[in-house]
Amino acid sequence: MFKKKILISLFLSVAIIATACSGGGKQNKTDNNSSSANDKSENNKNSSIKNTYWIANQEEGDWKRSVELIFNDDGSFHCRSITGGDIDSYCSHVDADSYTWIQNSDMIDLEFNTDNPHKKVTFYAQILNNGDKIRCSDMFEISEESLTFIKQDKMPKLTSIEEDSDKLIGEWELVAYGDYSPHDMTSDEGTEFGSTLNIYKKNDKMYADYHFIREKGSGKSDIEQMGISFNKKPLTLNCLNEFWSASFNEAVIPEGADQKIKLNVNFTLVGDNKLLLIEEDPESDFDGYPTLVYLRKGTKEYDDRENYFYHQVVTVSDINELVQNLYANTKIILKEGTYNFSNLDSDTSIDEYGESDSGSNYFNYLLYTDHIRLEAEDGAKVSILTNSSTSNVLEFFGGNDISFKGLTFGHNVEKGFCTGNVLAFSSCDGIRIEDCNLFGCGTYGISSNGVSNLSVINTQIYECSYGLLELNNTYDSTFKNCVLRDSEGYNQFEMNYCGNISFEDCQITGNKAEDMQKLFIASSGSNGIVFKNCNFKNNSYKTKSNEDIQFIDCTFDDNK
Known part of the structure; x- marks a missing residue:
């Protein structure tokens, strides 16, 4: 269904706006033949498409797409393709320097110059249904199917600095x-x-108060009255607001x-209540700023x-x-209730984002x-x-x-027979576990590998058979107001790199910690491990830790 073409390149964006925007760059004047064809068309069977707006919609399962065409009276046109929803949508444009149209009765030439x-690439469209529909092959060459455009009642309002800033x-x-x-x-x-941003006018000039507490090591900003x-x-090149930015x-x-x-701060309006902003270092070649x-x-x-x-919020009552x-x-x-993966019906399968194998309990x-x-x-x-x-x-x-909140996770297995963890994460970023209970006999309450930004808040981890936590290649993570108790086996905290x-x-x-070393907190190749205002009580071990781990305002009443 999808093809790659050399003549046309697509620029993708990450957001969608309610106002309609144009596609492409500078507009060239059309030649006399183009103007003549447009003028003569008004005397033909179909009325002129000057100053008209058309939309073609496609939908297949969860996949949605709309293509917009705007025909201007100077012989130019705009087009763009929007795929997805409000959050994960992206916009595509045909790469050209000018876009011109020529109408001959019920046929339209769409020229990308x-x-x-x-070079000129031309797509041919036909007017149908007494002028209220247009059929054309996909100028973005995303779909092999022809697109059917429906004429809209009025032209869209295009955003501008003068009217919308x-x-x-x-x-x-x-x-x-x-x-x-x-x-x-x-x-x-x-x-x-x-971060917060307050924008206001003073003496007919616009200013901003900009406050931003960034991620670790990136500092903060408290700026008042920035012009x-x-x-x-x-x-950006693929932004849906193609006309202006600030x-x-x-x-x-x-x-x-x-x-x-030094960071340049640029932003734009996309819809009445949504603003996009990018901080970028002008001296860096990096182009992947969020x-x-x-x-x-x-x-x-x-x-x-x-x-x-979230595209949807659903309520469920069984596994x-x-x-x-x-x-x-x-x-x-x-x-309320118990959701046991082992009680899943045999004809129920997980969606395409996961795997389903009843024989392997996956x-x-x-x-x-x-x-x-x-x-x-x-x-x-x-x-x-x-x-x-x-x-x-x-x-x-x-x-x-x-993220998880207010849930209890565990194995319905006799203690001592588990080889699986309670929760496991690999190559993940941004995990939040709040007000939860994680119990054994799972080997570890949480096992992570290649994880960043793990936050565990007001959560209990208990009765695990190997230890409390197994963290590998895990960074920038916090455990706050947690109870970590009554687990035994090996190192209770295993933190590597x-x-x-x-x-x-x-x-x-x-x-x-009951292995031969009886090491309570085991760390290898790690840095920045800090316990602050924590209470250690009735824990059994021989050695508290094996690397430079920082304890700040902690109390110890352990049975070594």
């Missing part, structure tokens, strides 16, 4: 850092990642950053900001319904699943279990923005 080298005025708050939620980002000690300038160019008049230098850096999404405070979009990344809704960009509310393995949240209904007691001693209760590979792992206000009690 490039100057250097001089004042819509920037207001208070804005960061809700997305690229593909991540701010909740999933780890900032420097004692601070919470986040704003406007540019007749898009924020920028700070001066570069921003974050305070407290590991390295001194797009930051801000929502206007006091709007319904802002009030629903916690669900920004079959849970598995059937384990999709990316989904928030799942679980009613219903609970999710592959590349982003933006998923499992949360207990208010006041409900919810347990997620497995009868398999060899399986992890729930495992993620390659996912981002994964990790960085910036903090434990704050945790109760660590009744655990036993």
Whole structure:
């Protein structure tokens, strides 16, 4: 269904706006033949397509796409293709220097012209149904099927600096850092990642107050009354607002950053209540800076900001319904009860983001699943279990923005027979576990490998058969107000090649390191491991730790 062509390149974007925007760059004047053909067409069977707006929609399962055509009266046209929804949509444009149309009765030539080298690619469209439909092959060459465009009642309003720049005025708050939620980002000690932007006018000039606490090592900004300038160019080449953007008049230098850096701040409006912003270092060749999404405070979009990344919010009451809704960009509310993966119906399978193998108990393995949240209904007691001693209760590979709240996870297996962990994460970024219980006989409460920004808050981990935690190549992670108790076996904390792992206000009690070394906290090749204001009580071990681990304001009442 999809083909790659040399003559046409596609530029993709990460956001969608409510206003319609044009595609392409500079417009060349059409020749006399083009103008003549357009004028003569008004006397033909079909009326002229001057100043008309057309949309073709395609849908196949969860895949959605719309293609827009805008015919101007000067013989030029705009076109763009938008695929996806409000969050993960992207926009494509046909790469050309000018776009011209010629109408001959019920036929239209759509010409894509490039100057250097001089070249013209033409697509032919036919007017149908007394002028209210147009059929044309896909000029983006995404689909082999022809597109059917429906004529719209009126031309769209195209955004401009003169008419729309004042819509920037207001208070804005960061809700997305690229593909991540701010909740999933780890900032420097004692601070919470986040940003606000207040834009206002003073003496007919526009200014901004800009506050940003960035991720670890990147510093913060507290800027007041920064001047704003406007540019007749898009924020990025593929931005849906193709007509204008804004920028700070001066570069921003974050305070407290590991390295001194100057950042240019550019932003644009996409819809009335959504703003996109990019911080970039002009002296760097790096071009992968994340797009930051801000929502206007006091709007319904802002009030629903916690669900920004979720395409759907569903409520489930049994394991079959849970598995059937384990999709990316989904928030799942679980009613009270026990959800046992081993009780899954044989004809129920996990979605395409995971694997299903009833013989191997892999219903609970999710592959590349982003933006998923499992949360207990208010006041409900919810347990997620497995009868398999060899399986992890729930495992993620390659996912981002994964969160759990108010749930109990564990193995329904006699103690001492488990070889699976409770929760396992590999190559994931942005994990949040809050108000949960993770119990053995799972080998470890949490096992991670290649993970960043793991946050565990107000959670209990207990009765595990190997140890409490097994963290490998894990970075920028926090355990706060947690109870880590009554586990035994090997090293209770196993941390290999990790960085910036903090434990704050945790109760660590009744655990036993029973192997030959009797090492309680084992670390290899790690740095920045800190226990702060933690209480160690009735733990049994010979050696507390084997590397330079920092203990700040901690108390120890252990049985060594």
